Amino acid sequence: MTIANVLLVEDENDVRLLLKRVLSLEGFVVYEAENIKTASKLLANENIDLVLCDVKLPDGNGVEFISKIKAAFPYVEIIVLTAYGNIPDSVQAIKNGAFDYITKANDNQRILPLLYRALEKVKLEKRVAQLEKQAADRYANFDSIIGKSLSITQAKTLAQMAAPTDAPVLLLGETGAGKEVFAQAIHSASKRNMKTFLGLNCSAFGKDILESELFGHKAGAFTGANKDKKGLIEEANEGTLFLDEIGEMPLDLQAKLLRVLETSEFIKVGDTKQLKVNIRVIAATNRDIQQDISNGKFREDLFYRLNLVTINLPSLRERQDDIPLLAEYFVKKLTRDAYQQVKGMTNAFVDRLQKNEWRGNIRELRNVIERSLIVCRGTELSIDNLPVELQYHTTLKSNTLSAFDLSSVERLHIHRVLQYTKGNKTQAAKLLNISSATLYRKIDEYKIEESQS
Ligand SMILES: Nc1ncnc2c1ncn2[C@@H]1O[C@H](COP(=O)(O)OP(=O)(O)OP(=O)(O)O)[C@@H](O)[C@H]1O
Numbered sequence: 001m002t003i004a005n006v007l008l009v010e011d012e013n014d015v016r017l018l019l020k021r022v023l024s025l026e027g028f029v030v031y032e033a034e035n036i037k038t039a040s041k042l043l044a045n046e047n048i049d050l051v052l053c054d055v056k057l058p059d060g061n062g063v064e065f066i067s068k069i070k071a072a073f074p075y076v077e078i079i080v081l082t083a084y085g086n087i088p089d090s091v092q093a094i095k096n097g098a099f100d101y102i103t104k105a106n107d108n109q110r111i112l113p114l115l116y117r118a119l120e121k122v123k124l125e126k127r128v129a130q131l132e133k134q135a136a137d138r139y140a141n142f143d144s145i146i147g148k149s150l151s152i153t154q155a156k157t158l159a160q161m162a163a164p165t166d167a168p169v170l171l172l173g174e175t176g177a178g179k180e181v182f183a184q185a186i187h188s189a190s191k192r193n194m195k196t197f198l199g200l201n202c203s204a205f206g207k208d209i210l211e212s213e214l215f216g217h218k219a220g221a222f223t224g225a226n227k228d229k230k231g232l233i234e235e236a237n238e239g240t241l242f243l244d245e246i247g248e249m250p251l252d253l254q255a256k257l258l259r260v261l262e263t264s265e266f267i268k269v270g271d272t273k274q275l276k277v278n279i280r281v282i283a284a285t286n287r288d289i290q291q292d293i294s295n296g297k298f299r300e301d302l303f304y305r306l307n308l309v310t311i312n313l314p315s316l317r318e319r320q321d322d323i324p325l326l327a328e329y330f331v332k333k334l335t336r337d338a339y340q341q342v343k344g345m346t347n348a349f350v351d352r353l354q355k356n357e358w359r360g361n362i363r364e365l366r367n368v369i370e371r372s373l374i375v376c377r378g379t380e381l382s383i384d385n386l387p388v389e390l391q392y393h394t395t396l397k398s399n400t401l402s403a404f405d406l407s408s409v410e411r412l413h414i415h416r417v418l419q420y421t422k423g424n425k426t427q428a429a430k431l432l433n434i435s436s437a438t439l440y441r442k443i444d445e446y447k448i449e450e451s452q453s
Helices: 013-026 036-045 062-072 087-095 108-137 150-162 179-188 207-215 251-263 289-294 300-306 316-334 347-355 361-375 406-420 425-432 436-445
Strands: 005-009 029-033 050-054 077-082 100-103 169-172 197-201 240-244 265-267 274-276 280-285 309-312
Touching: 005 013, 005 036, 013 029, 013 108, 029 036, 036 050, 036 062, 050 062, 050 108, 062 077, 062 087, 077 087, 077 108, 087 100, 100 108, 150 179, 150 309, 150 316, 169 179, 169 300, 179 197, 179 240, 179 280, 197 207, 207 251, 251 265, 251 280, 251 300, 289 300, 316 347, 316 361, 347 361, 406 425, 406 436, 425 436
Parallel strands: 005 029, 005 050, 050 077, 077 100, 169 280, 169 309, 197 240, 240 280
Antiparallel strands: 265 274
């Protein structure tokens, strides 16, 4: 069984062959290099874990080589083979990042235990790096924000510039436009990315629960508060707190939040002690916050604290060119584990997607694609896989359709019949069993325009 890959950098053939024998018998895979040049090539091309390196090599000094190895391959551990009594070399080797040194010929019995200890360190460091990467990958990053249109690119650029700073960010945009995805991407690209990202939807709780969720409480602060509880502000210490629907936060909590932003201090509900905290706040709203300020529903001072960087996220309607790209992204993503027979979308399907209004923005687009995949029996998503209301291109410009509102249903039905008759109103009136005059009146009333499709 292979234990690890070891590179022997030694120009003396006898020493190298002896070491190779010992290590191979132990189960290590041994790579050999007589000089730094060959060693560098092997390091670049093989998955080396450990290096045993001589000091005096034909094309350079092994002690200096250590710094280069460590800079390029931080997880490789190096043990230096020094000449007997050469203390300065050994000291310098450790300074340059070597795991340890052994004295050639004298320390043979130390080699294996030392290699095993170095290998433990390699494994541990690789594991830590892997866990750190997993932690960072838990959240969206800028690569997972799809879109090439100017409006989304500008939003992304601004967010990328703000990310490494600690500045609060205010994300404005309709529901489903990607505010939370942006908040996560900002966190992922910030120096806080190894710490927590916590999100709270301020509209999901009444005032008292929201206060306790945010600030935590002391035992006995209110009925049912049996134990001390940490709030999200405390839990997110050193990380990022994402406050969604901030416009829904009651005014007195807004004042408390402002205090946290200004002083980095907060008090738990039922407590008197100030606690220090270090958080970055990203807030989001789909409301017209200026309007809320004018109506006295949102504190202006909090707004100015939060809007140091304000990012407007475009609705999907404002970036229709991105719809094919997003659709393709979702099809790829969703067919990775399921619906694998589906390989793509027909042009007509994409075209229909581009013509929809997408009031629910990207969330709605994703749901429609997932639903289409569920009902798709072929290899391509086609128009008949779309929900009925999307199968017919409606250019109904007025209010959004509601599945329950009778007039919406009538409007949609008339529109479909008109599509069926290719705009022939006399024929449509006959099919609908109404007079042409009634049909004209309804077309006018419902502002039904001729379909361009
Ligand atoms: N640019 C994007 N690229 C890819 N996926 C996106 C993008 N923007 C949003 N999404 C996806 O769309 C869905 C909705 O996004 P998100 O939850 O961030 O919206 P939101 O604006 O926070 O909505 P709400 O206001 O309702 O909370 C998620 O599934 C998210 O992964």
